[in-house]
Amino acid sequence: MMDTIEVLIDFGYIVASVLFIIGIKMLGRPERARRGNMVSALGMLIAVVSALFECCLSFSLVIGGMVVGACIGVIAARKVKMTSMPQMVAILNGFGGLASLLVGWENYHSMPESNLFITIAILLAVLVGGVAFSGSLVAYGKLAERISSRPIFFKGQKVVNALIIATILICSVIFSFNPAAAHSYVLFIIIICLSLILGVLGVISIGGADMPVVIALLNSYSGLAASAAGFIILNNVLIVAGALVGASGLILTGIMCKAMNRSLVNVLFGGLQAAVSAAGAGQQVLGEPHPISPEDAYFILEAARAVVFVPGYGMAVAQAQHAVRELGDILENNGAEVRYAIHPVAGRMPGHMNVLLAEANVLYEQLAEMDDVNPTMDAVDVCVVIGANDVVNPAAREITTSPIYGMPVINADKAKTVLVLKRSMAAGFAGVDNPLFVKQNTRMLFGDAKASLQQLISAFKES
Amino acid sequence: MSIGLLIFVFILAIFLGVELITKVPSQLHTPLMSGTNAISGITIVGALTAAGTGADIVASIVGTIALILATINVVGGYLVTNRMLAMFKRKDEEQK
Numbered sequence: 001m002m003d004t005i006e007v008l009i010d011f012g013y014i015v016a017s018v019l020f021i022i023g024i025k026m027l028g029r030p031e032r033a034r035r036g037n038m039v040s041a042l043g044m045l046i047a048v049v050s051a052l053f054e055c056c057l058s059f060s061l062v063i064g065g066m067v068v069g070a071c072i073g074v075i076a077a078r079k080v081k082m083t084s085m086p087q088m089v090a091i092l093n094g095f096g097g098l099a100s101l102l103v104g105w106e107n108y109h110s111m112p113e114s115n116l117f118i119t120i121a122i123l124l125a126v127l128v129g130g131v132a133f134s135g136s137l138v139a140y141g142k143l144a145e146r147i148s149s150r151p152i153f154f155k156g157q158k159v160v161n162a163l164i165i166a167t168i169l170i171c172s173v174i175f176s177f178n179p180a181a182a183h184s185y186v187l188f189i190i191i192i193c194l195s196l197i198l199g200v201l202g203v204i205s206i207g208g209a210d211m212p213v214v215i216a217l218l219n220s221y222s223g224l225a226a227s228a229a230g231f232i233i234l235n236n237v238l239i240v241a242g243a244l245v246g247a248s249g250l251i252l253t254g255i256m257c258k259a260m261n262r263s264l265v266n267v268l269f270g271g272l273q274a275a276v277s278a279a280g281a282g283q284q285v286l287g288e289p290h291p292i293s294p295e296d297a298y299f300i301l302e303a304a305r306a307v308v309f310v311p312g313y314g315m316a317v318a319q320a321q322h323a324v325r326e327l328g329d330i331l332e333n334n335g336a337e338v339r340y341a342i343h344p345v346a347g348r349m350p351g352h353m354n355v356l357l358a359e360a361n362v363l364y365e366q367l368a369e370m371d372d373v374n375p376t377m378d379a380v381d382v383c384v385v386i387g388a389n390d391v392v393n394p395a396a397r398e399i400t401t402s403p404i405y406g407m408p409v410i411n412a413d414k415a416k417t418v419l420v421l422k423r424s425m426a427a428g429f430a431g432v433d434n435p436l437f438v439k440q441n442t443r444m445l446f447g448d449a450k451a452s453l454q455q456l457i458s459a460f461k462e463s
Numbered sequence: 464m465s466i467g468l469l470i471f472v473f474i475l476a477i478f479l480g481v482e483l484i485t486k487v488p489s490q491l492h493t494p495l496m497s498g499t500n501a502i503s504g505i506t507i508v509g510a511l512t513a514a515g516t517g518a519d520i521v522a523s524i525v526g527t528i529a530l531i532l533a534t535i536n537v538v539g540g541y542l543v544t545n546r547m548l549a550m551f552k553r554k555d556e557e558q559k
Contacts, residue, residue, distance in 0.1 A: 013508075020502055021479065027498050028487040034548040037498050041541040044505065048537075051511040062511060065527045069534025076535070077542030082550075088543060089497045096503045096536040102529035103509035110513075110522045117466050219500055226506040231469060233509050239469060240476045241505035247480025248499045252492060344489045351492030358550040365553065367490050 005053060012050030013237040019043025020241050024248065030364060047237050082359040083316055086349040087143035090136045090215055093222050097132025100125050100225035101192065107232050108188060112180040119179050121231035123172050123191065129225035130195030131202065136218050138203040139211060143348055149208030158269070161201055168194050206268065209313075209390070211348045213256040213267045220249020252350055259344035261396075261407035287438030289425060294452060297445050298459035300417055304381035307331050308373060309340045310410050311353045314387015314422070314449055323453035324386060325360040330460045336381075340366055341373040341410050343391035374411050383415035385436075387422070387449050393434045418442040421449045494547045501540025507533035 020043045026036025052062070080088045104125035107118075114122075141147040168191055175187045206214055223245025230238025257264050292300075301307065309324060328338045340362060342353045354367055377383070385392050392412040395402040412418050413436050420442060436442055445452050487495055510533045513526035 020505075021483070024480070024483045024495075024499065024502070027495050028483065028491065030488065030491060030551065031553070033491055033494060033551070034545065037494070037501075037541060037544045037548060040498065040502055044502070044507075044537055044541070047505060047508055048511065051508040054512055061523060061527050062530065065510075065530035066534050069531040070538045072531075073535045073538030073540075074542060077539045077546065080543065082547075085493065085497075085543070085547070088539075089493070089500060092497070092536050092539050092543070093500050093503070095532040096500065096506060096540075099504070099510055099529045099533035099536060100506045102525050102532070103506055103513055106513040106522050106525045106529060107509075109519075109525065216496065219496055219503070223499065223503040226503045226509075227473060229506045229509040231473075233512055234469065235508060236469070236472055238505050238508055239473050241502050243473050243476035244480040244483070245499045245503040247477045248484040248495070251481055251484040252496060255489075255492075342489070344492075349493060350496055351489055351494070354490040355493045355547055355550070358547070358552070361550075361552065363553065364490065364551050369489055 009050045009053050012046050016043040016047035016237050017240040020244060024244060082355060083319055085355055086352060087140045089349060090140040090143055093218055094133045094136030094140065097129045097136060097222040097225050100229045101129030101133060103229045104129065104232060116176060118232055119176050121228050125225055125228035125232060126192055127168065127195045128221050128228060130192055131199035132218050132221035132225055134196040134199030135203040138200050139214055139218060142208055143211060151205050151207040153205040157201065157205060164194050164198050208348060210267050212345050212350045213253055215349045216249055216252035216256055220246050220253060223249055256345055256350055259408060289437050289444045290442065292443035292445055294445065294455040294459060297419055298456055300419065301331060301382055301456065304336050306337045306380045308380050308383045310383060310385045310388050310392055310412055312346050312386065312388025312391060313348060316347055316356055318387060318449040320386060320450040320453055321356040321360040323450050325362050327453050327457050330457060338366065339368045341368050341370060343370050343410055346388060346391050370408060370410050377411045377414040380415040382417045382419055383412045385412055385418060385420045389434055392436055394436050412436060413439055416441065419445060421445050421452050494544050497540055498544040501537055501544060504533050504537035504540055507537055
């Protein structure tokens, strides 16, 4: 009888793994993504039910813990605003990492004397989970603007990081020789603390504009930590699901790095070098910007037959996505073809702009990827740039000495007229001057993006 | 279960993950990330067995906290992903 239950439990885990795989596959297709998410949720449910049959001792704790967690999860998921999605993803990710760390701790606490393989798995779960947790927490702080989104670093930070990693390695080796000894528990706690510090130091030196890379990478870490937890309890469903997430996070990280034409090493440690290079790279852009009044901007848009909107992080800050869509609809009714061109790293997480525009009911078909828009840019009458800067900077194409040279950008400057909605002439996050703003075909509409858009909308309504 | 077999499964799953994700349109990157993030909450299975079999009070507390956090990760992750995906509308759906 006991055997039958064990077989059923294992079968449940296998079904769950298969559902995760199918779910992720479906998540990659727009028309099936929502069902894919439900398939994967069903897989999770089956895995949890199977696990409930495996554990039996203190059922009250289990039920209590799950009810508390579920309530918090439901409330958080319902209350969060779409503009706060990056930090929401970051904090959830951090919880997953911490959970894996604690699973490692609990297993070590209950069974200090395990074989070397499990000991290593425990160390990995604690280390990777710890970095994922504290790193996500800092990312959360930066995204929610609880702490400065500028890179924060101090002199000799690289040395400190190296020392921490070395100490973790040494502690881990001593720990592995005799995990059951009294001093090993102390070492274990030290490793936990150091991994948490490492996560903080690793992310705090990375600037807000590089957050899409960091979030994708931390996502990968929490998956790998879950995988390590799977090696501890010798459970395949954790290993498979964790590996899938780990791999997908790494792929996304790669895509984000490619979209910025930077290596992962450069993103992770670039903040440390930025201070040095900023002094040398003060190249000046010659020319004066051409300001424009909302009335004149209205006349340009009124006559346009093909319009492309290029949103950036500024749109998220100004919460202007609804106003953008409203203006887009007006222009469509006016007979123009309207598209929204989205750079892969616009915003603070992968796909950030797509989510905001979808919230504002922009149709999926109108959201265009950079590579599809660029070849058609010559035929565009007006390109409206809203709160974007580095992702439309032609210096990335033309000025070989520019720090962002080589980064793929949306060729906004090739449109017949470029309308830039911007607060001021301040440089973008990368601190690089943008020649687009002083080009002959560029008109600057200064002011808060949302307010400017509303002025344009009312200009259309009055006419 | 043999250790070699577990590592074998892990490596195959990594390759599978790479194959599954490589061709996802960038519009779906955020839901993909939060959806896979929910899956990484699978550590809930580890937390469940931990909280349920706690040897002493420390183990029980650590296990229970792990369980709460993993549950938040799973429930919050799936719901948030669902909310986002529900917003992505296509032309044919709009007309319905």
